[in-house]
């Protein structure tokens with residue numbers, strides 16, 4: 078009898094739990110959607126790969142079924158997905174008030190608990206200023222010759238090779254440049270390869286969070302541990318042998334750590350270093366790879382871009398001087414081209430926030446404690462805003478203002494958390510394109526299929542043959 082009662086109680090409790098899972102408590106009307114299977118939610122569907130440039134099928138199907146705002150459950154957490162430009166705008170504007178930067182526990186595990194994306198308030202502002210000092214316009218002006226030197230020498234090297242795997246090659250170029258700027262790291266003079274650890278890290282970054290040997294996620298965490306160990310050793314080495322003049326970010330961090338009452342800790346500094354290295358080389362190299370693929374596929378775009386850069390060379394007083402800041406700022410079509418590239422590349426496919434207080438929006442209630450997921454691809458591929466959204470058309474950006482974020486363009490995020498590396502990326506892309514189109518031509522050899530998981534990767538590699546131009550258009 079007791080056993081029967083116990084069994085009935087278990088069944089009732091379980092049924093109630095499943096019911097609650099499917100119908101979470103809410104003081105109003107939740108957005109429509111499904112919470113998926115108990116515990117798993119819709120995580121597996123979310124991680125399905127997408128071999129197209131289009132909105133991920135997970136989001137697209139649900140937009141059709143439920144509309145632009147819907148609910149789901151990912152890795153055990155209730156989430157409201159927003160493809161609605163007004164809600165996205167509201168989310169970015171209310172950072173720190175109604176919403177807070179938040180990423181799933183697995184991300185925090187991967188990027189470090191003290192990474193800049195997970196910090197708030199005073200500490201966050203302090204770190205953001207540090208990064209802006211490093212990658213703000215004044216620093217970038219000084220970095221121009223270094224960036225041009227890096228691009229020119231790599232292109233020259235690649236032109237002597239049969240083919241190059243472009244993503245890998247550009248990642249190496251950007252990583253070397255950034256690692257030099259941040260920690261004076263030089264792969265050639267180092268016994269260990271720091272970037273290899275980041276590669277392992279990247280492969281599992283947006284994967285199912287199962288920490289079992291052999292899984293991509295496990296490899297990712299291992300990559301992080303190794304990279305962090307190397308960074309820590311490098312920092313300790315520098316502390317033991319300080320330099321007379323501050324020349325890189327490590328010197329700056331060590332000075333800060335020495336200050337009495339400094340809020341910076343070694344752990345925070347190392348997490349920041351890790352995030353900056355990762356954020357800079359993975360994103361920018363992907364953008365450059367996509368840019369070259371788009372140029373290969375669109376000869377008219379290549380023609381206009383080449384004309385813009387040839388004109389800069391023609392107008393340069395001293396042919397041997399490098400790109401000036403003024404020239405960089407004058408690259409109107411190049412900026413249109415970069416915007417169009419990052420719109421279609423959708424390098425950051427999701428942006429997460431946590432809801433701090435219950436929100437009422439367009440008739441729906443989003444409970445406090447839930448996560449919201451902004452989905453930039455849905456915004457960038459919205460046919461109501463972008464005519465023929467899957468077409469690559471840099472001319473659509475003709476007009477007065479193309480910098481910064483808007484309700485319809487959030488490749489670099491928006492609001493207070495707008496990407497601090499935007500200008501750094503744009504300078505690197507523009508300078509690289511300048512060196513490429515004025516001096517080289519290239520031929521796509523193989524690969525280049527886009528697969529999102531839901532991160533972006535080229536599984537087969539995009540191989541190109543870089544060739545020096547026979548003739549320079551420049552008139553002397």
Ligand code: HEM
Nearest residue numbers: 194356357360361364424425488489490494496497498502
């Ligand atoms: C094509 C290149 C890039 C893209 C598409 C990109 C995209 C983004 C996006 C969408 C965000 C907002 C994330 C959020 O709101 O939660 C962000 C933030 C951030 N990005 Fe970038 N990024 C790029 C390059 C870079 C570079 C080169 C750096 C390094 C200097 C960088 C460093 C950061 C940092 C530190 C944040 C966090 C800012 C904060 O929380 O306030 N990014 N990026």
